[in-house]
Amino acid sequence: MPDPDRVLITGGAGFLGGYLCDRLIARGHEVLCVDNLLTGRAAHIAHLRDHPRFQFVEEDVTQGLDVDGPLDAVLHFASPASPKDYLEFPVETLRVGAFGTFHTLELAEKKGARFLLASTSEVYGDPLVNPQPETYRGNVNPTSPRGVYDSAKRFAESMTMAYLRYRGLDTRIVRIFNTYGPQMRRDDGRVISNFIVQALAGAPLTVHGDGTQTRSFCYVDDMVAGILAVLGQSSDRTHAQRTDRAFLHNKSAEAEESVHDPINLANPEAHSVLDIAHLVLELTGSRSPITFLPRPVDDPRVRRPDISRARRLLGWEPRVSLEEGLRHTIGYFRELLARG
Amino acid sequence: MPDPDRVLITGGAGFLGGYLCDRLIARGHEVLCVDNLLTGRAAHIAHLRDHPRFQFVEEDVTQGLDVDGPLDAVLHFASPASPKDYLEFPVETLRVGAFGTFHTLELAEKKGARFLLASTSEVYGDPLVNPQPETYRGNVNPTSPRGVYDSAKRFAESMTMAYLRYRGLDTRIVRIFNTYGPQMRRDDGRVISNFIVQALAGAPLTVHGDGTQTRSFCYVDDMVAGILAVLGQSSDRTHAQRTDRAFLHNKSAEAEESVHDPINLANPEAHSVLDIAHLVLELTGSRSPITFLPRPVDDPRVRRPDISRARRLLGWEPRVSLEEGLRHTIGYFRELLARG
Numbered sequence: 001m002p003d004p005d006r007v008l009i010t011g012g013a014g015f016l017g018g019y020l021c022d023r024l025i026a027r028g029h030e031v032l033c034v035d036n037l038l039t040g041r042a043a044h045i046a047h048l049r050d051h052p053r054f055q056f057v058e059e060d061v062t063q064g065l066d067v068d069g070p071l072d073a074v075l076h077f078a079s080p081a082s083p084k085d086y087l088e089f090p091v092e093t094l095r096v097g098a099f100g101t102f103h104t105l106e107l108a109e110k111k112g113a114r115f116l117l118a119s120t121s122e123v124y125g126d127p128l129v130n131p132q133p134e135t136y137r138g139n140v141n142p143t144s145p146r147g148v149y150d151s152a153k154r155f156a157e158s159m160t161m162a163y164l165r166y167r168g169l170d171t172r173i174v175r176i177f178n179t180y181g182p183q184m185r186r187d188d189g190r191v192i193s194n195f196i197v198q199a200l201a202g203a204p205l206t207v208h209g210d211g212t213q214t215r216s217f218c219y220v221d222d223m224v225a226g227i228l229a230v231l232g233q234s235s236d237r238t239h240a241q242r243t244d245r246a247f248l249h250n251k252s253a254e255a256e257e258s259v260h261d262p263i264n265l266a267n268p269e270a271h272s273v274l275d276i277a278h279l280v281l282e283l284t285g286s287r288s289p290i291t292f293l294p295r296p297v298d299d300p301r302v303r304r305p306d307i308s309r310a311r312r313l314l315g316w317e318p319r320v321s322l323e324e325g326l327r328h329t330i331g332y333f334r335e336l337l338a339r340g
Numbered sequence: 341m342p343d344p345d346r347v348l349i350t351g352g353a354g355f356l357g358g359y360l361c362d363r364l365i366a367r368g369h370e371v372l373c374v375d376n377l378l379t380g381r382a383a384h385i386a387h388l389r390d391h392p393r394f395q396f397v398e399e400d401v402t403q404g405l406d407v408d409g410p411l412d413a414v415l416h417f418a419s420p421a422s423p424k425d426y427l428e429f430p431v432e433t434l435r436v437g438a439f440g441t442f443h444t445l446e447l448a449e450k451k452g453a454r455f456l457l458a459s460t461s462e463v464y465g466d467p468l469v470n471p472q473p474e475t476y477r478g479n480v481n482p483t484s485p486r487g488v489y490d491s492a493k494r495f496a497e498s499m500t501m502a503y504l505r506y507r508g509l510d511t512r513i514v515r516i517f518n519t520y521g522p523q524m525r526r527d528d529g530r531v532i533s534n535f536i537v538q539a540l541a542g543a544p545l546t547v548h549g550d551g552t553q554t555r556s557f558c559y560v561d562d563m564v565a566g567i568l569a570v571l572g573q574s575s576d577r578t579h580a581q582r583t584d585r586a587f588l589h590n591k592s593a594e595a596e597e598s599v600h601d602p603i604n605l606a607n608p609e610a611h612s613v614l615d616i617a618h619l620v621l622e623l624t625g626s627r628s629p630i631t632f633l634p635r636p637v638d639d640p641r642v643r644r645p646d647i648s649r650a651r652r653l654l655g656w657e658p659r660v661s662l663e664e665g666l667r668h669t670i671g672y673f674r675e676l677l678a679r680g
Contacts, residue, residue, distance in 0.1 A: 090505070091499075091503075094442075094502060095442065097495075098434075098442070102439075137480055139477050140494075141475075144501075150498075151494050151498035154494065155437075157491070158434060158490075158491035165430070
């Protein structure tokens, strides 16, 4: 399947989902975008709604999912994804990670479609190992308030691997680190959108904790290119291998690098939250002060990806510098705020 | 609710479930036992089926669950629980952890019942900290073959905590370590039942790995007493506290010891697998040899509980020594095998 013809994407009206719809349409695919608009926004896909190869279905994937006709790929991106959102919708986040993943896997199986799960750097929790390779098992508290998202995504990964191993489905898992760019929601509570909106409004930039915690930020064009590279890669296991118990339980076979195992997608450059604040102030020319707020429970101190697997398997790496990406994003928010 | 009147238990035809049905009936409760008999056995509850306060419902809790009349407590024990079982039923294990937990929580909420989740020491994975207190976050690989059970139970814990925090449900989570005793299935692939059945048959005792990996084994009577102690404990949070966001996101409030946080239940005595083998040979008088097989992928090397929270909160601790417990269990299997 070098070129999937008909692609279904859940969470297609989200920040990343909207970009994926765009790129897939631009590449000539037919796109079915499914979203319940809980945290997604119709505006992300408004420009596509009359496109002959685009279809929007307003549906909650936790309730089950069926579509007519063939599907070549199913991309499961539906979920509240910012801490602010999943703390507001904890049960929905758990449900879409479990029920949504199950229903989309079942649909992919029924249609013989390739499946791609949008997982997250949050599966590493507050990591004790830096940078994090995909083999790092994470430091996640399942019972903390923010455990809902981490557990939902870890569960979704387990279920995806079970369909790879026991059902012979052709599955992919991308672990997406912080991504930013134009079209971010101004109110999603993420560091970059918060800082830009605050800087442009002349309001204080609010740093949680002392600002020395580090993050990696990937520009959205790079991220989308990475996701599509994972989706486009040929399977490196035969169906027989994928469902052969002996193969599955053999450590050496499992240890071989495979496009079916989780793949980190991120910009590996680490920046402290305070550095980002200063860069945003510089690029916006804002004179906002910086204020410090308490650090939320279980907010990770350091998170930095090891992307060597993506480099090796896909020949992919990010190209857009933080400064360039921030300029585009600031331009977007400047225009958005000017419109009121 | 010092004395719940009407109790529903999922997985009530399992090893622990069967004992719980027995004890609850003996204490004067009305018991609804729900089980789909995937890994549970009707034999575990056969002696109760004509009891006027006992009702068996053969149902799959992943499909939803509703019962007439009031409920005072819902105990969610349904799940394949031995590695052999959950590797045979990986998707079912994930489904009962997610869908089963969701449906039982919803039922408890609807009935205003107390909820107790049977979680597991497997949430600690292959621990890097020994012994494991409840605050240890575990070393779990969500994408390994045995990740299905670990992820399902971690997910179930997250969902349970979400209902405690955001819905004000009175929930309990017990993390159950290895438990053994009469009524264990002879074919569940667990260390103690394997060894006893092999020893009594004069077959070689099969040790996976070199046998130096340690485990803790709790006699079933002790475990059931612990579970009922957790269930019987009064709530230590007001409903208002449980649903107050400020309280929830406050580290110091969360750090207070609470009966609503997970509680390890186990016998803290550690024994190497090889020591158990020798003790079983001694107590059975068997002359079976010991043979060594490869260690399964992600089999934990060491697992030893810290039960100080259970001691402090419940005044509970195990009373039955390994030798005494093994004698009872060997007696059971001897009789079972004699019957053919």
